[in-house]
Amino acid sequence: MRIVAELQTITARHGKAARMKAGQRLKLINTHGCQVVDTWAFCDPHLSEYMSMEHSRILLFNAFARKGDTMLSNKYRQMLTLEEDNSSGWHDTMVAACSPELYREFGIDSPPHRACSLNLIEGMAGLGLEIPEQPSPWNLFQHTFIDEKGGLTYPMPEARPGCYVVLKAECDLVIAFSCCPWDHPRLPVNGPDGQINDCHFETL
Amino acid sequence: MRIVAELQTITARHGKAARMKAGQRLKLINTHGCQVVDTWAFCDPHLSEYMSMEHSRILLFNAFARKGDTMLSNKYRQMLTLEEDNSSGWHDTMVAACSPELYREFGIDSPPHRACSLNLIEGMAGLGLEIPEQPSPWNLFQHTFIDEKGGLTYPMPEARPGCYVVLKAECDLVIAFSCCPWDHPRLPVNGPDGQINDCHFETL
Numbered sequence: 001m002r003i004v005a006e007l008q009t010i011t012a013r014h015g016k017a018a019r020m021k022a023g024q025r026l027k028l029i030n031t032h033g034c035q036v037v038d039t040w041a042f043c044d045p046h047l048s049e050y051m052s053m054e055h056s057r058i059l060l061f062n063a064f065a066r067k068g069d070t071m072l073s074n075k076y077r078q079m080l081t082l083e084e085d086n087s088s089g090w091h092d093t094m095v096a097a098c099s100p101e102l103y104r105e106f107g108i109d110s111p112p113h114r115a116c117s118l119n120l121i122e123g124m125a126g127l128g129l130e131i132p133e134q135p136s137p138w139n140l141f142q143h144t145f146i147d148e149k150g151g152l153t154y155p156m157p158e159a160r161p162g163c164y165v166v167l168k169a170e171c172d173l174v175i176a177f178s179c180c181p182w183d184h185p186r187l188p189v190n191g192p193d194g195q196i197n198d199c200h201f202e203t204l
Numbered sequence: 205m206r207i208v209a210e211l212q213t214i215t216a217r218h219g220k221a222a223r224m225k226a227g228q229r230l231k232l233i234n235t236h237g238c239q240v241v242d243t244w245a246f247c248d249p250h251l252s253e254y255m256s257m258e259h260s261r262i263l264l265f266n267a268f269a270r271k272g273d274t275m276l277s278n279k280y281r282q283m284l285t286l287e288e289d290n291s292s293g294w295h296d297t298m299v300a301a302c303s304p305e306l307y308r309e310f311g312i313d314s315p316p317h318r319a320c321s322l323n324l325i326e327g328m329a330g331l332g333l334e335i336p337e338q339p340s341p342w343n344l345f346q347h348t349f350i351d352e353k354g355g356l357t358y359p360m361p362e363a364r365p366g367c368y369v370v371l372k373a374e375c376d377l378v379i380a381f382s383c384c385p386w387d388h389p390r391l392p393v394n395g396p397d398g399q400i401n402d403c404h405f406e407t408l
Contacts, residue, residue, distance in 0.1 A: 058306065094258065
């Protein structure tokens with residue numbers, strides 16, 4: 001008998017967190033395609049140690065993790081390994097989560113716009129947890145291109161409907177996701193139509 | 205009569221912090237050349253708002269700030285403008301400050317090695333201040349090259365002796381520096397000889 005885990009929904013424009021035990025795997029599915037999922041991980045139960053982009057980049061010798069790579073904590077603990085990836089393979093580490101302050105910079109502040117930075121807080125609160133700070137996110141499925149002078153551009157996203165990544169927890173942790181609500185046409189990270197969609201995950 | 209401000213020393217392998225008022229300028233001199241200076245800025249008096257690499261990159265549309273660019277806080281407040289720069293013009297934003305945990309990863313942990321992450325804490329303590337968290341630093345004079353696949357390499361540093369940057373404070377802030385003690389030959393960010401030197405700064 002195969003035990004089928006429940007497929008969980010990350011509602012479009014919202015966040016969700018889940019606990020993972022060391023060794024456990026999670027499949028994150030880009031159900032409709034072209035949806036960026038901001039992702040964070042915090043050590044469980046000591047949330048002040050968390051997955052860090054600026055620490056991971058040092059030992060990856062790369063701005064991006066690819067299949068087989070492991071993301072590290074702010075103390076260089078192994079946290080999440082990208083075990084499978086049938087997306088375009090681009091997962092941004094360069095930019096902060098969208099926030100009310102960023103929407104204000106783009107002239108969007110009334111009515112208030114949903115934001116990944118707040119979705120992180122809401123997602124963690126769903127498990128009764130409070131985060132001590134806002135780490136920079138791992139923006140799964142977001143393609144940020146860096147040219148040789150450091151210039152950042154955002155090519156049209158290539159994540160096909162149903163593509164997925166499998167993440168393996170290397171320690172006990174809390175993982176948090178946000179289906180990024182960014183829909184400003186200047187940076188079409190979620191596709192040219194500005195459509196924001198649900199994604200799904202299951203533990204394997 | 206010209207009022208000459210006191211030239212302050214950032215001792216090799218150590219940190220130092222200073223208060224700046226909005227509009228004030230500071231000249232940071234790479235006295236002996238090839239010395240990376242990890243740099244942080246915190247809003248004064250609310251230190252939980254600080255200069256953020258991942259927020260600055262979004263509105264710079266670049267991984268690096270160059271002459272004329274302004275670094276932003278984690279709330280997109282303008283903090284430090286790079287008004288003058290006669291160095292190579294490369295100032296890394298990609299990698300975390302060196303830390304005891306990083307030295308451990310490179311097999312250096314006995315005796316304990318000095319580290320930028322601790323220099324930040326010491327420098328701020330010199331002003332009686334305690335930081336709420338460890339933001340990713342602006343690594344002045346550090347040349348990190350990013351190739352089109354995101355690969356990070358560290359070309360030999362090009363900062364000549366006596367070259368400098370002038371930073372303008374755009375708000376009241378506390379600036380903190382660390383003369384990076386990194387001397388591992390694998391990443392010769394402070395020059396091929398592993399020499400770590402003093403730097404100096406003055407307010408203008």
